[in-house]
Amino acid sequence: MEAPVLGRSALSGRIPVSVITGFLGSGKTTLVNKLLKRPDMNKVAVIVNELGEQAIDNDLVEVSSEQMMLLNNGCLCCVLRGDLQETMRDLFIKRRNGVIMDFDRLVIETTGLADPAPVMQTLMTDTMLQSQYRLDCVVTLVDAVNGLEQLNTLSEPVKQAALADRLVITKTDLVDEAKAAALEAALQKLNPRAPVKRAINGEIELAFLIDVALRSMQSRLEDVERWMGPEEHEHDHGHYGKDEHGHSHRHDTSVISFCLRFKEPFTWASFSQCMEVLGTLRGADLFRVKGLVNVAGHKGPLILQGVQHLFHPPIELEKWPSDDHETRIVFITRGITQQTVNNLFSAIASVAAVPA
DSSP states (O other), rough: OOOTTTTTSTTTSEEEOOOOOOOOHHHHHHHHEEEEHHHGGOSSSEEEETTOOOOOOOOOEEEEEEEEEEETTHHHHHOOOHHHHHHHHHHHHHHTSSOOOOOSEEEEETTOOOHHHHHHHHHHHHHHHHHHHEEEEEEEEEEETTHHHHHHOOOOHHHHHHTTTTTEEEOOGGSHHHHHHHHHHHHHHHTTTOOOOOBBBOOOOGGGGGOOOOOOTTTTTHHHHHHHOOOOOOOOOEEEEETSOOOOOOOSSSSEEEEEEEESSBHHHHHHHHHHHHHHHHGOOOOEEEEEOOOOTTSSSSEEEETTTEEEEEEEEEEEEESOOOOEEOOOOOOHHHHHHHHHHHHHHHHOEEEE
């Protein structure tokens, strides 16, 4: 991992990015269309994949280029036909040069079969994108009609749900309360730190979906709690659900969520070694990592964000949002237990004494 650099990746001023994902038929485009019709979402750029099940249905006002369309509400829709990094760079350059509107948020709608991890990793690996954009949240939509069966039988919906900051259940008007409640319970077990809400007729309150990530170097405790999620009991076993016939099925081979806390500060060398070893040995199963880390010699905590083997360059907050100064790291993994990660940290810490 790179050494922490204060200020190089300042949080404020960068364009927040919302990733809308979910399996085929989950209602992603319907949700995006509803959001774009809100008056407070009239300066948004939307990147949609051309393989989407349906198109953004706002009336076309003007074609800015082969890929960009200005919508009647002032928003910009960009069809992704090539590389995401190139598209995001092009959008930012056109915005900076006044060619397109001065959008203040970017929404990326993935295809139903997409793994959202590469989209998230794009923001972690491109230096230009790191300085201009920041990941705000991953919103995963789950279809109430087919969602439970999909979670029990397919790997893509499981990973989409595991990576989410927010989970939205759609099409609840088409099922009874028992089925909707069973799906909600399954999602809460799979990703206990991602709040779950039900969309009504494709709509959900905007506050649930935006401004999830830390926005300021002076973030408060409530901002950290909103980003990292509430404290929950740990789940270190396979999760089960029942289909419409009452048959039990096991979800993906153990998607696990747990939080590690450390009272003593780390040296940057020992902490980065832990994360590098974990990423090298089990990167494919390290779905998501986020937290605040107490590193010796730093006044504030370092923000840690990772997806599989890639980590965002750490940023230092100006001060601790709470008085305990404890390192707190949330892991969402596939088959990597809390004890395994604890043992790794203990082994490395034993050979790298932390200064007082």
